[in-house]
Amino acid sequence: MSAKCKSCGSCGMPMEKVEDFALGDSNHQYCQYCTDKKGKLLPYDKILAMNAKYYMESQGITADAANKLAVNLLKTQPAWKEIL
Amino acid sequence: MKKVAITRQEQKELTRSGLIQTATRLFAKNGIANTATADVAKAQKVSHGTVFVHFPTREDLILAVIDEFATKLSQEFGNCMQQSDLRKLLVFHLEVLAEYEDFYHRLISELAHLPPKVQSMVFMLNAAISWKLYESAKPLMESGHLKKMSQPFLFNTWIALVQYHVMNRELLSDKLPILKEKKNEMIDHFINLIQTQKGERK
Numbered sequence: 553m554s555a556k557c558k559s560c561g562s563c564g565m566p567m568e569k570v571e572d573f574a575l576g577d578s579n580h581q582y583c584q585y586c587t588d589k590k591g592k593l594l595p596y597d598k599i600l601a602m603n604a605k606y607y608m609e610s611q612g613i614t615a616d617a618a619n620k621l622a623v624n625l626l627k628t629q630p631a632w633k634e635i636l
Numbered sequence: 637m638k639k640v641a642i643t644r645q646e647q648k649e650l651t652r653s654g655l656i657q658t659a660t661r662l663f664a665k666n667g668i669a670n671t672a673t674a675d676v677a678k679a680q681k682v683s684h685g686t687v688f689v690h691f692p693t694r695e696d697l698i699l700a701v702i703d704e705f706a707t708k709l710s711q712e713f714g715n716c717m718q719q720s721d722l723r724k725l726l727v728f729h730l731e732v733l734a735e736y737e738d739f740y741h742r743l744i745s746e747l748a749h750l751p752p753k754v755q756s757m758v759f760m761l762n763a764a765i766s767w768k769l770y771e772s773a774k775p776l777m778e779s780g781h782l783k784k785m786s787q788p789f790l791f792n793t794w795i796a797l798v799q800y801h802v803m804n805r806e807l808l809s810d811k812l813p814i815l816k817e818k819k820n821e822m823i824d825h826f827i828n829l830i831q832t833q834k835g836e837r838k
Binding site: 564565566568603606607609610611612613620621622624625627628 | 763766767792
């Protein structure tokens with residue numbers, strides 16, 4: 553089996569291509585969506601909203617249910633595990 | 637034969653990966669809710685404490701098994717998307733699910749009773765598949781080869797077809813994995829449902 557690709561430490565998205573990583577740097581621990589232009593992690597609320605939207609748009613999940621799914625998803629990620 | 641020494645770190649990774657393989661097998665055979673971490677330890681011939689060194693909670697072990705399966709899907713889709721071919725995407729999806737079908741059967745059957753973090757991860761995995769499916773279908777909708785529909789309805793129609801077959805696999809097929817047996821029929825049926833007359837002629 554090929555080497556496991558890295559996943560974002562904030563949202564868990566698999567980072568397959570170099571452009572998926574923050575700043576296009578394959579050593580970065582976060583993805584381009586979870587970081588700002590300087591590669592700094594965005595605030596929790598913003599990332600929570602992005603993930604909830606992703607659930608809603610992809611599967612028609614309601615706003616409340618999508619928010620709950622996103623809260624529980626972020627709890628599994630290294631960036632948020634400690635603070636949640 | 638000369639023995640090759642392995643480092644402690646390599647041994648640790650081997651143990652972790654062995655525990656994931658064993659857990660996948662036991663979850664598939666006995667069900668996720670019916671498999672205790674002690675069962676995994678016994679089958680892997682390690683102490684119960686060793687399981688907790690790698691996976692502090694039972695939930696972490698279930699998440700690691702899903703993560704392994706998600707990685708496999710992601711790798712297959714990553715390769716497939718370079719060709720952005722809808723049929724190929726569906727083929728890859730069913731082939732990976734067929735490989736994990738015993739586990740997937742348990743996962744979707746027990747999902748409503750599994751921990752919220754596990755549910756979140758499964759729906760996130762579906763979100764990624766939905767996105768790839770829609771990206772691949774969108775140009776064909778714009779060119780009039782596929783019927784126009786929203787991303788959730790496109791994906792939900794597909795996943796409903798897949799999951800119904802997996803949930804009832806012993807009734808619907810003499811041979812397992814059902815996703816291998818019925819692969820072409822399911823894909824042809826789904827494409828027939830979503831394509832227009834212009835798409836049929838192509």
